[in-house]
Amino acid sequence: MIRNPRKSGRRSPLASASLLLVGLLATGGAYVAFTATTASANVDMSSPETIENGQKLFAANCATCHGQQAQGTDAGPSLIGVGAASVDFQVGSGRMPMQANSPQAPTKPVQFTEEQTAELAAYVASLAPGPAIPSESELVGGNVAEGGELFRINCAMCHNVAGAGGALTEGKYAPALTESSAKHIYEAMVTGPQNMPAFNDLNLTPEDKKNVIAYIQYHQETQSAGGLELGSLGPVSEGLFLWVFGLGGIVALTVWITAKSN
């Protein structure tokens, strides 16, 4: 084999490797710095500049369906009075802007930075009073047991008792809560996104909401005691598993038992 002439040249054999390392470090560092700045993006929600920026973003990205003044059109509902919490949930979870007009607004990669999301929320909140984005203190410290009872009474019928989600009518579904953040759960309860009923503070008090969040987070963090969950869908996935692998195994054994030996 012929030796690579480069390796015997001026450069050290480690040059390309170290260059690669430097490049990776620089990219990673820049990424970390970038995400750190967006994560701590502290936007003054009431400043006219923020609202103006939000209005521009709104006109460019949302007005097609929700109307130039957010008054709503045939393609999308009015956003007057839905509040900052609604925008933060819909845009921050990637549901809006919607990809296509369909029965369900599915989650997808988030389209805006946190700063832009905050500006949009500030603009919509400036139109009329509505639910605000919850502060950290409204999300932590709930009671898991009490949250479980509330969840089973108010949420489990659609979202599944383990928060695995479930089907609704005509292509709609209640999404799984296995990845939802505390902030988004709170905002969903307050605003009632899409077909979910809204739970105002008289229906589920702020304390109740904390408890529900604690219960969902407990499910997100706790390993299933029963082993493989199969999506926590109960008899549907468990039955399918048994039909395919249990009965399949029995059929294979039966064929083996009755086949003549070679």
Next chain:
Amino acid sequence: MAQNENGSADVVPTTAPTGAVVGTAVVPADTFENPGLPPHRPRIVDLDPKKKQRAARFVVALFWVSVAGSIAAVFAYMFFPIESGNVEDVRNNTLFVGLAIALSLLAIGIAAVHWGKAVMDDKEGVDYRHPVRGTEETRARALEVFKEANEESGFSRRTLIRGGLIASLVAFPLPAIALFRGLAPMDVDPNDLLKHTMWKKGLRLTQDPTGNPIKASDVTIGSAYQIIPEGLVDLPEHEMLDEKAKAAVLLVRLKPEDLTWSSEERKSWSYDGIVAYSKICTHVGCPVALYEQQTHNLLCPCHQSQFDIANECAVIFGPAARPLPQLPITVDSEGYLVAMSDFTEPVGPSFWERSTS
């Protein structure tokens, strides 16, 4: 040649019939030929004694694997204790004990089958079916036995005894009917239980599970409340569950202009767009509470019955026979939501005595 139980040789056709079957006018041209038995094919273990030896050793090994599995189950029970009470520990205990026991049983089964298939002598034999019908002689004798028995016992002759026997046998199940009837609610009419719930005029609508009353102003458009009657939470647990199973209600608020009503009286059962419907499905009684606030559809998770809240909960899909019963509501002087009366029809699935209207 195999012998049947009567000692005579079975008739085994060595060739297929030619096609002329008594009683058939048409002789089929493509009569099915009896292919006979497939040729005997020696197994590899019959040809090579070494292979047979190996198969035998494999069977022995499997039996010892089974022994090892049984011992492993005992050790798994010892080394995965459940005393801590953690569910994870209980899971591990069950899992490993189960796996070891499964291994020991499965190894016995596989060894036995492999023994039979690969090690035992491979002789093919055929047992032909023999006629099921007994000989004329046997049949005549059997009839005789019946006649003799009838003669000797006097079953036909002694009609009084026979009648007594039949009467006693008919009477014997009667206690069961009386006893099972006793399982029904004793001092109340079961029909009444099915037709009435805890709701009555002036009873406040309260929240499940706290029992807090609800003001009409608390119910914003698009919200859904899970409702139980006032005082339900104070009942003893068993009674509470019995009553809750009938009286559970879903309370939602729509824009009043979205609601359509068949009559003004029916409209008066709602309050400014707030409506209350029984949560018990009219199909087989599952709790219907999957409410979609934009489409106003209610979905039953058990059999996918769908009800339209905007249109008196009419059935729009699925096996439910009737709309969900509506609870007439209004507000009291303090602004709390109260029932105007009980449901005007029985809630839940059909039953015999339910009038069809």
